[in-house]
Amino acid sequence: MPILSLNQRALLLSVVILVVGLLIWEAAIPAQQAVGELTEYERLTGGGAAKAGVPPPSQVFVKAWEELSNPFYDAGPNDKGIGIQIGYSIYRVLTGYAMAALIAIPLGFLIGMSPVAYKALNPFIQVLRPISPLAWMPLALFIIQDSEASAIFVIFICSIWPMLINTAFGVAGVRQDWVNVARTHELGHFKTAFTVILPAAAPTIVTGMRISIGIAWLVIVAAEMLVGGTGIGYYVWNEWNNLDLTSVIFSILMIGIVGMMLDAAFASLQRAVAYVE
Amino acid sequence: MSKPFLSIENLTQQYPDGQGGMMTVFENATFGVEKGEFVCILGHSGCGKSTIMNILAGLAEPTSGVVTMDGREVSGPSLDRGVVFQNYSLLPWLSTLKNVSFGVVARHPDWSKAKVLDHSRQYLAMVGLEGDVIHRKPSQLSGGMRQRVSIARAFANHPKLLLLDEPFGALDALTRGTIQDKLLKIWGDSGQTVFMITHDIDEAILLADRILLMTNGPFARVAESVDITIPRPRNRTAIVEHPNYYAIRNHLVQFLGKRSKDLAGQASDGAAQRPETVRIDLTGTAEDPTPEPRLRAVNT
Ligand SMILES: Nc1ncnc2c1ncn2[C@@H]1O[C@H](COP(=O)(O)OP(=O)(O)OP(=O)(O)O)[C@@H](O)[C@H]1O
Ligand SMILES: [Mg+2]
Numbered sequence: 348m349p350i351l352s353l354n355q356r357a358l359l360l361s362v363v364i365l366v367v368g369l370l371i372w373e374a375a376i377p378a379q380q381a382v383g384e385l386t387e388y389e390r391l392t393g394g395g396a397a398k399a400g401v402p403p404p405s406q407v408f409v410k411a412w413e414e415l416s417n418p419f420y421d422a423g424p425n426d427k428g429i430g431i432q433i434g435y436s437i438y439r440v441l442t443g444y445a446m447a448a449l450i451a452i453p454l455g456f457l458i459g460m461s462p463v464a465y466k467a468l469n470p471f472i473q474v475l476r477p478i479s480p481l482a483w484m485p486l487a488l489f490i491i492q493d494s495e496a497s498a499i500f501v502i503f504i505c506s507i508w509p510m511l512i513n514t515a516f517g518v519a520g521v522r523q524d525w526v527n528v529a530r531t532h533e534l535g536h537f538k539t540a541f542t543v544i545l546p547a548a549a550p551t552i553v554t555g556m557r558i559s560i561g562i563a564w565l566v567i568v569a570a571e572m573l574v575g576g577t578g579i580g581y582y583v584w585n586e587w588n589n590l591d592l593t594s595v596i597f598s599i600l601m602i603g604i605v606g607m608m609l610d611a612a613f614a615s616l617q618r619a620v621a622y623v624e
Numbered sequence: 625m626s627k628p629f630l631s632i633e634n635l636t637q638q639y640p641d642g643q644g645g646m647m648t649v650f651e652n653a654t655f656g657v658e659k660g661e662f663v664c665i666l667g668h669s670g671c672g673k674s675t676i677m678n679i680l681a682g683l684a685e686p687t688s689g690v691v692t693m694d695g696r697e698v699s700g701p702s703l704d705r706g707v708v709f710q711n712y713s714l715l716p717w718l719s720t721l722k723n724v725s726f727g728v729v730a731r732h733p734d735w736s737k738a739k740v741l742d743h744s745r746q747y748l749a750m751v752g753l754e755g756d757v758i759h760r761k762p763s764q765l766s767g768g769m770r771q772r773v774s775i776a777r778a779f780a781n782h783p784k785l786l787l788l789d790e791p792f793g794a795l796d797a798l799t800r801g802t803i804q805d806k807l808l809k810i811w812g813d814s815g816q817t818v819f820m821i822t823h824d825i826d827e828a829i830l831l832a833d834r835i836l837l838m839t840n841g842p843f844a845r846v847a848e849s850v851d852i853t854i855p856r857p858r859n860r861t862a863i864v865e866h867p868n869y870y871a872i873r874n875h876l877v878q879f880l881g882k883r884s885k886d887l888a889g890q891a892s893d894g895a896a897q898r899p900e901t902v903r904i905d906l907t908g909t910a911e912d913p914t915p916e917p918r919l920r921a922v923n924t
Pocket of ligand 1: 639640649667668669670671672673674675676710841
């Protein structure tokens with residue numbers, strides 16, 4: 348018998364866990380399947396809310412098939428395809444995140460290079476960093492007066508810290524030997540920053556970027572639940588209000604999958620800039 | 625007399641000793657290196673050789689003292705002073721070839737890409753690195769190979785002064801021999817000045833015009849400057865036959881074994897500390913007219 352490789356065995360085990368998990372889930376709610384169908388009817392008549400139950404996985408699959416076969420339909424403010432909703436969320440995350448990166452990375456460079464800047468800015472960072480990004484929401488809504496921009500601001504404020512701190516840390520930790528190589532070759536400040544310090548600190552910086560994008564994706568769901576209108580967070584909340592638990596579960600899965608893909612993108616960037624000393 | 629090409633005057637280096645006080649590595653060290661000269665410096669570990677070299681490179685500021693090269697004060701690093709660092713200092717995210725071309729581009733910003741790569745390849749080949757190896761990262765090379773990349777990077781730039789900090793320490797005897805020969809050839813052809821740190825007495829005798837001997841630290845001194853009175857071209861198997869070889873070698877061994885300790889730990893009282901010139905010549909023919917073979921006594 349051929350011996351399976353480590354990866355093959357792991358894959359096999361993953362599939363087994365998935366199948367067993369789904370079977371247990373399916374088996375745990377046979378009675379409610381009927382109830383589920385009933386609620387459909389009862390909801391139309393406005394009376395079945397209390398009996399709404401957790402749907403079995405088969406129902407979620409059917410829902411997923413429906414949604415994913417037509418992800419970009421737009422039938423009014425409360426009925427948009429899952430693709431459109433996720434698109435809005437990704438747009439907000441990437442906008443807020445990009446603005447944070449544009450500020451955090453150069454500022455982190457400065458802090459990392461200059462002990463004075465580090466000492467001067469550190470107290471502010473230490474106070475601002477532990478604030479839950481959602482705590483900024485009321486202030487953002489009041490000052491910006493725009494819910495869309497406020498959501499982006501919340502993403503901005505939550506993703507700035509890991510990038511700022513990791514960039515400063517990475518830049519400060521660049522080995523003096525490598526800087527000396529740049530100096531003996533008479534590289535100017537900019538040349539040194541781009542050809543020596545940036546590649547040397549890149550693994551730490553990208554780690555910060557990866558942490559940030561993870562946090563941003565966590566926060567956007569909550570922010571959109573507050574702000575409403577569009578986005579995957581709003582979608583979850585809206586389906587909950589409709590008591591459509593099948594859609595809620597489906598969108599939870601989608602949040603997980605998109606988060607995983609964002610993380611995978613940064614993981615590959617991390618591999619690209621990694622080096623062994 | 626005019627100043628030598630490289631002139632070190634009253635160089636003092638102190639570091640915090642970690643207990644609130646100061647530790648003096650060396651004090652008022654004063655010596656010179658002539659243009660085109662090949663000078664080796666020998667001394668026990670920790671006496672301050674790398675510290676001197678970092679100051680010569682312009683990478684470190686001495687506590688006090690001045691270094692001038694070509695009449696100009698050394699106030700920072702320069703492409704005219706190429707360094708082979710003790711720990712190689714290769715950039716780990718660049719391939720072997722890029723580590724060398726990195727330096728070539730800095731030296732010749734006007735060269736075409738092809739010319740830069742060609743030049744870099746040529747110097748890598750000179751240290752025996754050819755083929756696939758040059759596309760590997762430093763982490764995928766052996767210690768000796770890394771050291772050779774570092775040598776190629778410094779040599780490829782033709783600096784006026786080559787500063788080599790134990791450049792052959794990680795090499796096996798065979799490779800070491802080949803690269804020593806290459807170094808001698810480059811030095812002979814180019815008229816560069818070489819200042820080299822080594823722990824290997826035989827290597828120093830083979831390569832150097834003059835060997836500077838350092839006493840142990842703290843308060844280390846460049847105590848002696850020993851002329852290597854063996855004519856060039858030198859051949860590693862033939863020089864041991866030369867009458868001066870063992871006399872010089874014994875003198876060096878004796879210094880490192882005993883006198884480096886005896887002479888250690890003396891403050892200078894503010895006076896410039898110049899090395900005493902020691903000339904050992906048993907042939908009795910050359911420039912030194914002294915008829916009797918002699919070993920110069922050093923009284924301090
Ligand atoms: N940055 C520093 N801070 C404090 N002390 C230092 C520093 N750099 C070097 N020293 C001390 O200066 C002395 C000389 O160090 P140096 O590296 O020049 O020795 P070395 O002669 O090159 O030794 P080796 O042959 O082992 O390379 C040592 O005692 C070392 O502890
Ligand atoms: Mg050293």
